[in-house]
Amino acid sequence: MPSQKETLIHQLRDVQLSCLARLKTFQNNQLINDQAATDAKQQIEDLEVDLHSALLWADELSYDEHQLLQAIVALKLAPEGTPDAFLEHFSKLQQLIRDMILTPLQERAAQAAPSQWNQKMLDELLKIRRALRETKNALIAADQDPTADPEFLEQEAAFTAFLAVYRKHLRENTVQADENAIKTMELMIGLIKAATDVPKLKASYQMLNDYVESQIPVTEEKDA
Structure with a gap:
């Protein structure tokens, strides 16, 4: 049961x-x-x-x-x-x-509660989700719909999965963010916001996915 x-x-x-x-x-x-x-x-x-x-x-x-x-x-x-x-x-x-x-x-x-740096990273992850949403909506409004691109949709789905696992580890303190990681994520947010067309957004998304994935411990959960 x-x-x-x-x-x-x-x-x-x-x-x-x-x-x-x-x-x-x-x-x-x-x-x-x-x-x-x-x-x-x-x-x-x-x-x-x-x-x-x-x-x-x-x-x-x-x-x-x-x-x-x-x-x-x-x-x-x-x-x-x-x-x-x-x-x-x-x-x-x-x-x-x-x-x-x-x-x-x-x-x-x-x-x-998560460590101070982990909490800061959780805050940055909220900001980058907002930046991704705003940039995507801005491109759609400019008749450049990234959701018409299958590769973008795959990147979006991958980020959702990586984000969920990374947030879990941050909250449980099974990974530890630091000042350098926070600054890197701040740069990623700026990169996403600066994407003025779909190719630039896709390139930025791939860099973001690669970085977030690199922060996740190699476990069965990540590899599933």
Whole structure:
């Protein structure tokens, strides 16, 4: 019989997959514009980062299962032809997960907080995600859609995977960032922001992926 934690992970992965499928249907039926679809896809993919939270896997869970299931059901029952209602329910569910599950776990783990440098790196990783999103959106607005390039999509997926594992190690202090690593990441952020076309963004993304991967210990988790 699956544990409460395994059941939760399964439920949330199912939510993520069904949401991506629903978003694709909205796009195919031209019920949502490209910019809104891009933002929604990023929000849905952010759930994957939450699912990789070291705290979610490392600690025991205590949450209102009925309230969570109620939010999941409300999302699944959102009208098929109204993207706004669907996105509103997804945002509520995502916030509920963070408020009811992740935040309490973070508070309980305060005694085992990341080192000062690791916390700084976690902050830089948030900044680079923002820089990536803003640069991608700027290129889309300039009729240079990087998501039309399969290589870019592969880079984006790889970064999401690397990011989840790297953040886990930083939070658990199983890797140690330092001043040089922080400065390198700051340069990476500037590099991403300076990308004025898709080839430059792809080149920057590859450098970022190579660097983040190099910071992850060689383990079965990384090689999986």
